[in-house]
Amino acid sequence: xxxxxxxxxxxxxxxxxxxxxxxxxxxxxxxxxxxxxxxxxxxxxxxxxxxxxxxxxxxxxxxxxxxxxxxxxxxxxxxxxxxxxxxxxxxxxxxxxxxxxxxxxxxxxxxxxxxxxxxxxxxxxxx
Amino acid sequence: xxxxxxxxxxxxxxxxxxxxxxxxxxxxxxxxxxxxxxxxxxxxxxxxxxxxxxxxxxxxxxxxxxxxxxxxxxxxxxxxxxxxxxxxxxxxxxxxxxxxxxxxxxxxxxxxxxxxxxxxxxxxxxxxxxxxxxxxxxxxxxxxxxxxxxxxxxxxxxxxxxxxxxxxxxxxxxxxxxxxxxxxxxxxxxxxxxxxxxxxxxxxxxxxxxxxxxxxxxxxxxxxxxxxxxxxxxxxxxxxxxxxxxxxxxxxxxxxxxxxxxxxxxxxxxxxxxxxxxxxxxxxxxxxxxxxxxxxxxxxxxxxxxxxxxxxxxxxxxxx
Numbered sequence: 307x308x309x310x311x312x313x314x315x316x317x318x319x320x321x322x323x324x325x326x327x328x329x330x331x332x333x334x335x336x337x338x339x340x341x342x343x344x345x346x347x348x349x350x351x352x353x354x355x356x357x358x359x360x361x362x363x364x365x366x367x368x369x370x371x372x373x374x375x376x377x378x379x380x381x382x383x384x385x386x387x388x389x390x391x392x393x394x395x396x397x398x399x400x401x402x403x404x405x406x407x408x409x410x411x412x413x414x415x416x417x418x419x420x421x422x423x424x425x426x427x428x429x430x431x432x433x
Numbered sequence: 434x435x436x437x438x439x440x441x442x443x444x445x446x447x448x449x450x451x452x453x454x455x456x457x458x459x460x461x462x463x464x465x466x467x468x469x470x471x472x473x474x475x476x477x478x479x480x481x482x483x484x485x486x487x488x489x490x491x492x493x494x495x496x497x498x499x500x501x502x503x504x505x506x507x508x509x510x511x512x513x514x515x516x517x518x519x520x521x522x523x524x525x526x527x528x529x530x531x532x533x534x535x536x537x538x539x540x541x542x543x544x545x546x547x548x549x550x551x552x553x554x555x556x557x558x559x560x561x562x563x564x565x566x567x568x569x570x571x572x573x574x575x576x577x578x579x580x581x582x583x584x585x586x587x588x589x590x591x592x593x594x595x596x597x598x599x600x601x602x603x604x605x606x607x608x609x610x611x612x613x614x615x616x617x618x619x620x621x622x623x624x625x626x627x628x629x630x631x632x633x634x635x636x637x638x639x640x641x642x643x644x645x646x647x648x649x650x651x652x653x654x655x656x657x658x659x660x661x662x663x664x665x666x667x668x669x670x671x672x673x674x675x676x677x678x679x680x681x682x683x684x685x686x687x688x689x690x691x692x693x694x695x696x697x698x699x700x701x702x703x704x705x706x707x708x709x710x711x712x713x714x715x716x717x718x719x720x721x722x723x724x725x726x727x728x729x730x731x732x733x734x735x736x737x738x739x740x741x742x743x744x745x746x747x748x749x750x751x752x753x
Contacts, residue, residue, distance in 0.1 A: 325519035397583030
């Protein structure tokens with residue numbers, strides 16, 4: 307197992323990073339820290355994808371001197387996928403931060419449990 | 434080493450078991466063990482004071498006890514869940530093909546085709562740009578739309594209207610702005626005078642050379658957006674509003690997205706029906722070459738730069 311993991315060190319690190327992000331998402335009560343955990347998970351996915359595209363001893367997929375053999379360049383497809391991932395994560399992060407800001411304006415707290423309790427109290431008052 | 438430890442409370446094993454049992458939160462309160470009977474942090478001091486005043490304290494204590502139990506179970510379950518996810522993923526990783534081998538299943542005929550025919554078919558020296566802005570152009574169009582929609586959502590959430598007391602709030606925010614942000618800071622302004630043109634030139638270079646070198650619309654647009662944000666920080670909203678208002682943002686983004694959609698639809702339509710599209714590919718390596726990729730890169734760059742700037746202004750003062 308250890309030998310198998312060490313051959314795939316990048317993927318292993320990506321998986322552990324993913325786990326760290328997921329743990330942050332679950333265990334932190336602060337919404338900003340939850341968003342940070344989400345971003346760490348995103349980063350793990352980029353690392354995994356970028357590592358999948360790499361091939362030993364080849365260069366970046368930019369044609370130099372007209373060489374167009376497959377054996378000269380790494381796989382360009384994962385690079386494009388990472389680009390998509392980065393754009394989507396920027397958008398979702400901005401959206402989550404905006405929602406957090408609205409929640410803070412409403413309840414004066416970033417703590418999810420506190421917000422839930424305050425929201426429940428508000429609902430009880432209303433009924 | 435068989436002597437029983439006098440400092441069991443401070444030993445690592447105790448802390449570890451405490452942490453596993455969810456009685457302490459090493460992430461938020463250092464490695465201090467929290468006595469089991471104490472209220473969890475969320476109740477805080479504010480709630481404590483409130484509780485003293487509150488007549489309905491009894492029901493509240495019951496409620497907090499329930500929540501405390503729930504939290505303990507929740508913590509244990511989440512740690513178990515995370516560990517099991519990591520272990521399952523690690524197990525999967527150990528079955529993956531080795532890193533960096535040319536025979537891996539990911540390196541199939543698709544990427545071979547992009548590399549071997551990309552230069553002839555798209556005219557782009559940078560194969561990745563050729564791929565994302567020619568073969569998979571609608572994917573990139575979707576990404577630009579995602580950015581645009583995200584900025585629209587943030588606008589909906591954070592915009593301060595003149596109705597509903599938005600004016601008062603805006604004034605309040607502006608006063609806060611004046612307290613927390615330096616106005617007419619000389620050092621910042623002098624640095625910005627030097628840096629902003631350089632950042633703009635660098636961003637434009639990245640966008641225009643997207644098909645020749647690493648870079649493209651997304652990275653160049655982000656650089657341009659950060660230059661705009663620096664300019665705004667140095668000189669304030671009055672100066673940026675001369676050339677960048679909400680109307681400008683709307684028009685630029687809409688024009689860029691519409692042009693992208695129409696241009697790429699045209700080229701896909703002609704390509705699929707084996708018609709002559711009339712878009713010259715030019716000589717590979719020249720700055721004006723590779724057909725539609727350069728204009729599309731400019732469109733994407735404009736959208737990204739506007740979106741970055743819009744995010745910043747919306748978060749800072751709730752409007753553009």
